[in-house]
Amino acid sequence: MNIGDIFIVTLKLAGALAVFLFAMKLMSEGLQKIAGSKMRSVLKHITGNPLSGILTGTAVTAAIQSSSATTVMVVSFVNAGLLSLAGAVAVIMGANIGTTITAWIITLFGLGDNAGGFSLPMLLATISLFFIFSGRDKMKSIGQTIIGLALLLVGMELLQEPMSNLDQYPNFLHTISTLSNYGFWSILIFIAIGALLTCLVQASAAMMAITLVMCYNGWIGFDVAVALVMGQNIGTTITANLAALVANAAGKKAARAHLVFNVVGVLITLIAFSPLMHFIAFLTENITGCSPYTSVDNPLYNRESVPMAISLFHTIFNVGNTIILAFFIPQIIKIVNWMVKSPVEETEDEFRLTYIEGNWLSTAELNLQSAKSEIEEFSKRVLRMYTFLPDLRTAKSEEEFDNIMKRISKYEDITDHMELEITKFLTRVGSGDVSQHASERISTMLRIIDNLESIGDAIYQIAMTRKSKREDAVHFDASLNANLAHMSELVQKALDVMDSNLKDYDHIDLDAAYEAEKAINSYRDVLRTQHLDALKLGIYDYSIGNAYSGLYALYEKLGDYVINVSEAIDNSRKIAENE
Secondary structure (H helix, E strand, O other): OOHHHHHHHHHHHHHHHHHHHHHHHHHHHHHHHHHHHHHHHHHHOOOOOHHHHHHHHHHHHHHHOOHHHHHHHHHHHHHOOOOOHHHHHHHHHHHHHHOHHHHHHHHHHOOHHHHOOOHHHHHHHHHHHHHHOOOOHHHHHHHHHHHHHHHHHHHHHHHHHHHOOHHHOHHHHHHHHHHOOOOHHHHHHHHHHHHHHHHHHOOHHHHHHHHHHHHHOOOOOHHHHHHHHHHHHHHOHHHHHHHHHHOOHHHHHHHHHHHHHHHHHHHHHHHOHHHHHHHHHHHHHHHHOOOOOOOOOOOOOOOOHHHHHHHHHHHHHHHHHHHHHHHHHHHHHHHHHHHOOOOOOOOOOOOOOOOOOOOOOOOHHHHHHHHHHHHHHHHHHHHHHHOOHHHHHHOOOHHHHHHHHHHHHHHHHHHHHHHHHHHHHHHHHHOOOOOHHHHHHHHHHHHHHHHHHHHHHHHHHHHHHHHHHHHOOOOOOHHHHHHHHHHHHHHHHHHHHHHHHHHOHHHOOHHHHHHHHHHHHHHHHHHHHHHHHHHHHOOOOHHHHHHHHHHHHHHHHHHHHHHHHHHHHHHHHHHHHOO
């Protein structure tokens, strides 16, 4: 086997893998677009019951055909505080079961004569074109999924072509044979090889396809193939752990839980390796009429027996480990808590993004969920900023007053930065392949963050008015202070309603928001009437009247921005209902 031969085989394998991976990406993204808008509502209903999480993880992964996408999604939701760590562990367990569907698709439809030529893929691709040009987002996603499936079968056929000629290269077969002669150590060696290759390719489905093709052509035996599959289960955890590099501590723990589950699962399998292999061999022989241990030289040899046995092993491995480890979720959580130490809470007076910084996911729906969580954090910052205003009036010294002003000024700067970064994130999401509904949701989110930033500006303007009043030695009497305090309380109630509405777009209380806005406007009218009367009667001079009217007008203006946020949320809810 000279360098030229190695180069040609490598090039063919790389091309076949590229087609296969592209097909998986198309199919997975198409399925995610179809189901993506329902993901959040599905995950919201996960309780502390492990069974609900396992079933959800299985169903979601089977639907979107990507355990990596599911686990990355789980890391994102834990990072966003939407999913508990216990719920995440259960979903990840289910995701491992759901991913076995890919192996069965390849085994039943993608090997040997089952792969068919190009007739079936081309037929599927042609049908999908009718969906793509229908003009409907969901139909386009269905078409994308069908094209992905068609290309996956094409990729499998391309992958088999260079693999079928490996018997021309005895050195390759000799290397595999040599590595297979170390008994139990050979199993560990091929587990390491499977993990390493999956980490490099970052697609366990692709490595599974290669393993099944090699089994089908007789290049590797049953035990070696099983070891590669176990290694692939460890290697596939790299995707979620890479995504968790920029996540918070909770997100990192979810990713580590995926690693712990798969590693412990491999250890359990190694303990029961021999009886488990004999059990699978028994099942395979009853299905195919041939044991996966049958030699290729045996007249009874059935080349489909080992791929069938591998698919059975993959399913039993994931289902069995899930059944066992579901009873040890608290212990898994203890392990990941030990692996990832929660950092000391950062001060609130520092700018930071919690949910979207570096957290880029594969579909618009998941990215929009991260943005929504960041907007909730934005709202908390604005409400925190508002609580500083009363302290300006009660400050007993210049130093105390100046320190409060500095905090308000810093928060105003934080709100500016948060608006800028969330806007950039949403703009990037909108520039991709998004549905019309997703585009409309992006518009409503942009409106929300614009108004949140305006609330921050209004708070800062109120603070600056207070500062000017103090510098000019303008003093309010008890009645004016009481009026402004009551106006502040009304605005606080409106802010609380807004913040509550931001937490759940599906169940907002728009009536409460309008009621709070009405109360602010009505009291503003009362204060305006009283103010004009006081000026006519000369109760206070122009400087006091100017500062006083400026303050209650700013509070009312702040209330306008608050109601704008709730109205935008209501618009987003209506868009979601129409999907």
